[in-house]
Amino acid sequence: MIPVYRGLKEVPADFGPCIAAIGNFDGVHRGHAQILGAVVGEARQRGMKSVAITFEPHPDEFLRPDCAPGLLTPMEDRVRLLAETGLDAVVILHFDQVLARLTARQFVEWVLGDALGIAGLHEGGNFRFGYKAEAGVRELAAFGHEFGFNVTVHNAFQVHGLEVSSSAIRSLVCAGDVRRARWMLGRPFSIRGTQKRDRGVGSRLLVPTVNLVPGAGLLAANGVYITRLHVAGRCFRAVTNVGNRPTFDGAGFSVESHILNFEPVEMDENTPIEIEFLKRLREEKRFDSTESLKAQIMNDVARAGRFFRLAR
Numbered sequence: 246m247i248p249v250y251r252g253l254k255e256v257p258a259d260f261g262p263c264i265a266a267i268g269n270f271d272g273v274h275r276g277h278a279q280i281l282g283a284v285v286g287e288a289r290q291r292g293m294k295s296v297a298i299t300f301e302p303h304p305d306e307f308l309r310p311d312c313a314p315g316l317l318t319p320m321e322d323r324v325r326l327l328a329e330t331g332l333d334a335v336v337i338l339h340f341d342q343v344l345a346r347l348t349a350r351q352f353v354e355w356v357l358g359d360a361l362g363i364a365g366l367h368e369g370g371n372f373r374f375g376y377k378a379e380a381g382v383r384e385l386a387a388f389g390h391e392f393g394f395n396v397t398v399h400n401a402f403q404v405h406g407l408e409v410s411s412s413a414i415r416s417l418v419c420a421g422d423v424r425r426a427r428w429m430l431g432r433p434f435s436i437r438g439t440q441k442r443d444r445g446v447g448s449r450l451l452v453p454t455v456n457l458v459p460g461a462g463l464l465a466a467n468g469v470y471i472t473r474l475h476v477a478g479r480c481f482r483a484v485t486n487v488g489n490r491p492t493f494d495g496a497g498f499s500v501e502s503h504i505l506n507f508e509p510v511e512m513d514e515n516t517p518i519e520i521e522f523l524k525r526l527r528e529e530k531r532f533d534s535t536e537s538l539k540a541q542i543m544n545d546v547a548r549a550g551r552f553f554r555l556a557r
Contacts, residue, residue, distance in 0.1 A: 424525075469485070
């Protein structure tokens with residue numbers, strides 16, 4: 246794993262010079278990958294470090310907690326995905342009242358200049374920074390001329406005619422459109438968690454059904470999905486229901502996966518589980534009888550089986 250500096254106090258005094266990109270990088274999607282690839286390329290060409298500068302918590306979580314979006318990737322996953330782009334380091338700035346009140350000039354002079362020794366920056370055209378997002382890429386370029394770093398502005402990345410952004414991906418996931426979300430992410434949307442404790446979890450997974458307690462972050466819209474489930478070093482094909490199981494009164498919300506190629510595996514209630522969402526099959530609905538529900542489940546399983554056969 247590459248070095249991760251949580252705050253400027255952890256950054257070595259001789260850290261710079263470096264080439265960097267600044268952003269939340271939620272999802273580390275294909276647009277982010279394009280910018281970060283350019284950061285790595287310029288850094289290697291100039292013999293410098295390549296760095297991603299990000300924030301925790303997400304600025305919206307601090308500034309507008311009542312309407313902050315659910316995140317696509319928790320920080321642990323974000324750092325792992327950032328490392329996979331070839332970067333040399335990640336700097337995580339704690340977003341608090343002090344950072345929020347820095348003017349654009351103060352941020353450039355104190356953070357980018359004094360602490361990090363920035364020699365080059367790569368940003369998207371909609372990048373904003375400073376107190377109340379007072380400055381954009383035009384002002385950033387002017388600061389770069391003054392403080393001695395170059396600024397490269399990247400056009401928005403598009404896939405299948407769709408402009409890629411974290412907010413667009415969140416909207417797709419919330420609508421259940423995991424196929425288009427996958428186009429933008431460059432990988433399936435996934436969630437992580439552990440097995441629900443009230444389902445008789447022991448030292449082994451002995452039945453082909455997993456009920457997940459998801460961690461913090463965004464969930465796909467209620468419905469039935471074709472998924473892949475990663476647990477205890479194994480990858481299983483599955484059909485996953487996200488929702489309230491309306492056929493059963495009072496059942497409550499669950500993320501329940503039926504494994505298609507089941508084999509018992511060693512695990513306990515703390516074993517991490519990841520579910521990748523590949524395709525939405527249908528909305529969640531109430532059935533008149535358990536027999537009707539079972540018939541629909543068999544149909545869902547058959548469609549999932551065809552999907553995986555074609556995928557091979």
